[in-house]
Amino acid sequence: xxQVTPTGxxxxxxxxxxxxxxxxxxxxxxxxxxxxxxxxxxxxxxxAGSLLILFFVIIALAAPVLAPPxxxxxxxxxxxxxxxxQPREIGAKWTKNVPDIPFWYKAVTGNEKxxxxxxxxxxxxxxxxxxxxxxxxxxxxxxxVVISTVLLGVLVGAVSAYYGGLVxxxxxxxxxxxxxxxxxxxxxxxxxxxxxxxxxxxxxVMISLIAFGWLGYARVIRGDILSVKERDYVLAxxxxxxxxxxxxxRHIIPNAVFPTLVLASLAxxxxxxxxxxxxxxxxxxxxxxADWGQVLAFARNWITSLDDYWYIIAFPxxxxxxxxxxxxxxxxxxxxxxxxxxxxxx
Amino acid sequence: xxTYVIRRLLLVPLLLFGVTILIFIMQKFLDPVERxxxxxxxxxxxNQIEAAITKYCLDCPIPVQYLNWMVGKVDSTTGEREGGIxxxxxxxxxxxxxxxxxLIARRFPNTLDLTIWAVGPVILVGIWLGxxxxxxHNGFIDQAARVFSIVGTSFPTFVFGLLMLMFFYANLGWFPxxxxxxxxxxxxxxxxxxxxxxLLTFDALLNGRGDIFLDALRHxxxxxxxxxxxxxxxxxxxxxxxxxxxLRQEYVTTARAKGLPERDVIYKHAxxxxxxxxxxxxxxxxxxxxxxxxxxxxxxxxxxxGSAAAQASAQLDVITxxxxxxxxxxxxxxxxxxxxxLYAFVDPRVRLS
Numbered sequence: 001x002x003q004v005t006p007t008g009x010x011x012x013x014x015x016x017x018x019x020x021x022x023x024x025x026x027x028x029x030x031x032x033x034x035x036x037x038x039x040x041x042x043x044x045x046x047x048a049g050s051l052l053i054l055f056f057v058i059i060a061l062a063a064p065v066l067a068p069p070x071x072x073x074x075x076x077x078x079x080x081x082x083x084x085x086q087p088r089e090i091g092a093k094w095t096k097n098v099p100d101i102p103f104w105y106k107a108v109t110g111n112e113k114x115x116x117x118x119x120x121x122x123x124x125x126x127x128x129x130x131x132x133x134x135x136x137x138x139x140x141x142x143x144x145v146v147i148s149t150v151l152l153g154v155l156v157g158a159v160s161a162y163y164g165g166l167v168x169x170x171x172x173x174x175x176x177x178x179x180x181x182x183x184x185x186x187x188x189x190x191x192x193x194x195x196x197x198x199x200x201x202x203x204x205v206m207i208s209l210i211a212f213g214w215l216g217y218a219r220v221i222r223g224d225i226l227s228v229k230e231r232d233y234v235l236a237x238x239x240x241x242x243x244x245x246x247x248x249x250r251h252i253i254p255n256a257v258f259p260t261l262v263l264a265s266l267a268x269x270x271x272x273x274x275x276x277x278x279x280x281x282x283x284x285x286x287x288x289x290a291d292w293g294q295v296l297a298f299a300r301n302w303i304t305s306l307d308d309y310w311y312i313i314a315f316p317x318x319x320x321x322x323x324x325x326x327x328x329x330x331x332x333x334x335x336x337x338x339x340x341x342x343x344x345x346x
Numbered sequence: 347x348x349t350y351v352i353r354r355l356l357l358v359p360l361l362l363f364g365v366t367i368l369i370f371i372m373q374k375f376l377d378p379v380e381r382x383x384x385x386x387x388x389x390x391x392x393n394q395i396e397a398a399i400t401k402y403c404l405d406c407p408i409p410v411q412y413l414n415w416m417v418g419k420v421d422s423t424t425g426e427r428e429g430g431i432x433x434x435x436x437x438x439x440x441x442x443x444x445x446x447x448x449l450i451a452r453r454f455p456n457t458l459d460l461t462i463w464a465v466g467p468v469i470l471v472g473i474w475l476g477x478x479x480x481x482x483h484n485g486f487i488d489q490a491a492r493v494f495s496i497v498g499t500s501f502p503t504f505v506f507g508l509l510m511l512m513f514f515y516a517n518l519g520w521f522p523x524x525x526x527x528x529x530x531x532x533x534x535x536x537x538x539x540x541x542x543x544x545l546l547t548f549d550a551l552l553n554g555r556g557d558i559f560l561d562a563l564r565h566x567x568x569x570x571x572x573x574x575x576x577x578x579x580x581x582x583x584x585x586x587x588x589x590x591x592x593l594r595q596e597y598v599t600t601a602r603a604k605g606l607p608e609r610d611v612i613y614k615h616a617x618x619x620x621x622x623x624x625x626x627x628x629x630x631x632x633x634x635x636x637x638x639x640x641x642x643x644x645x646x647x648x649x650x651x652g653s654a655a656a657q658a659s660a661q662l663d664v665i666t667x668x669x670x671x672x673x674x675x676x677x678x679x680x681x682x683x684x685x686x687x688l689y690a691f692v693d694p695r696v697r698l699s
Binding site: 189190277283304317 | 357360361364365367368372373375376496497499500501502503504505508509511512515516517523634640641644645655656658659660662664667668670671674675678679682
């Protein structure tokens with residue numbers, strides 16, 4: 001990131017630059033990275049995105065209050081009100097397996113006893129619980145997968161770019177091979193293979209998403225590091241006799257990864273989408289696990305009467321769309337900020 | 347040009363080797379008993395599996411296993427080749443109750459049929475939207491397109507598909523899921539209906555059955571709409587930004603300065619040059635359509651390879667899933683090769699780099 005310094009005798013400008021207040025955050029991140037952070041709260045679209053994400057964070061944090069788990073050991077299991085296959089409408093009375101009534105319930109809904117706020121799906125799974133606890137599932141899977149993929153991608157990309165030559169060639173050919181299959185197909189296959197081995201849970205799908213998710217990051221980071229590697233301060237670090245690993249981890253990576261980190265954190269939306277798609281297809285978690293894709297999958301057996309049972313699609317569908325949209329709105333704004341052609345225009 | 351094509355061709359065997367290794371590693375997660383399903387047809391009996399394990403060396407050293415898996419073994423008494431994915435033996439599909447290869451052969455034409463009909467709307471409408479958005483930069487169309495592209499990329503295929511089914515099938519009854527109506531299914535499976543191409547819509551036309559053709563299209567309408575809708579957002583975004591950049595070029599200013607009508611400036615000077623990134627995207631999206639229709643096919647109960655793969659993996663029929671993966675891998679390697687070479691024809695910068 002080149003620093004533009006005023007040339008010639010330009011006292012006024014120099015003074016202005018010197019007088020400009022630089023906050024602690026800006027000093028810590030550096031001017032370019034700070035600009036990226038600012039981008040999060042600049043346009044109406046990015047603010048809307050931030051608010052959407054905040055909204056879901058609150059729901060996820062407040063899940064035990066919004067929907068007190070019936071079996072506290074397994075909060076992610078959607079409680080069932082009996083076993084009948086016919087879905088029941090919004091506001092139907094909750095007879096079996098009733099959860100505790102939280103303090104806000106009477107004031108907000110005006111009911112004395114629990115009803116199915118969003119109706120029930122086939123097998124009397126309560127949709128409200130599926131949506132609320134599904135938010136937690138979304139953040140949990142999204143965060144774990146994104147953090148792991150980024151770490152893996154940065155590591156492989158950095159090693160590949162820094163050492164170059166044969167190491168680079170082998171690693172990048174592995175990436176080529178893994179990229180042959182489209183990501184959803186690849187994830188589906190690996191999850192199907194892993195499920196019998198480690199059992200039905202969120203794990204097989206998360207592992208598969210990680211296994212095929214780091215490829216893109218490795219490529220991007222590799223490119224970034226190839227350019228950072230040639231900087232003078234890297235040469236300086238080498239001249240004073242630093243070890244390879246120290247140069248890589250202390251000097252190169254911190255200067256190359258920030259844009260990738262930001263974009264990656266916004267990939268949570270995509271990860272959650274893939275995860276929901278796979279559980280919609282019946283891969284990964286058990287039936288009845290609180291996950292939006294899982295709840296949506298209940299609609300598949302009632303396609304002919306979907307106009308009666310619209311609520312099976314509507315609530316988890318809206319949650320999923322808004323969640324992903326929050327991350328996409330932010331990502332869109334940030335891509336503009338990060339685009340080098342846009343630099344200096346914002 | 348030639349060196350570029352040769353270099354690109356040299357990558358193919360490497361990719362093929364890599365993909366087979368990848369699938370081989372995945373099937374190593376299965377225990378030998380399950381891998382015996384590659385060789386034993388139907389529901390195996392206990393002693394058959396034991397026999398298969400020793401016969402096909404399923405607990406041999408790994409390189410031997412890989413070789414056996416690739417080329418199979420020739421039975422010394424009958425002279426028949428058993429196993430060997432290179433010879434198209436992908437094993438026995440539990441969920442399909444038939445060899446995986448024949449399941450693929452039956453399902454793939456349906457996917458191809460869907461892809462052929464979806465390509466037009468997917469690519470052309472997407473490009474048109476993008477060009478309009480760029481030409482009316484920051485105008486109403488542009489803002490609407492922007493909103494659409496963000497909503498579009500956030501709308502999961504299966505939610506959109508289910509909504510479509512809710513309106514157009516459950517409510518209105520216009521576009522049913524599946525492949526054909528029952529009465530036509532009987533006709534199609536009878537002897538009078540000749541399968542010239544195995545692609546249903548084309549066969550219907552060749553047999554002179556317009557009603558079957560229309561019925562097939564009616565069943566494909568919603569899947570095509572879903573596939574298009576998802577791709578439009580991407581095409582729109584890429585075309586728009588590429589077009590905006592081209593419109594800023596100096597030769598566009600020159601064209602305007604010498605007094606060409608705006609229509610010619612946009613459609614003759616700017617658009618062809620803005621299409622380069624779109625061409626790559628189009629190539630990959632056709633490839634993606636062929637391979638990535640898993641969810642769309644499943645939502646609309648459309649009997650293609652995507653829904654078969656999804657069904658098999660939901661029921662943990664790993665042998666079938668891996669067969670589909672191999673097949674997909676092969677298709678994609680070839681298709682990507684074609685796209686890359688075509689792209690080099692279109693853009694001289696690629697072959698010179």
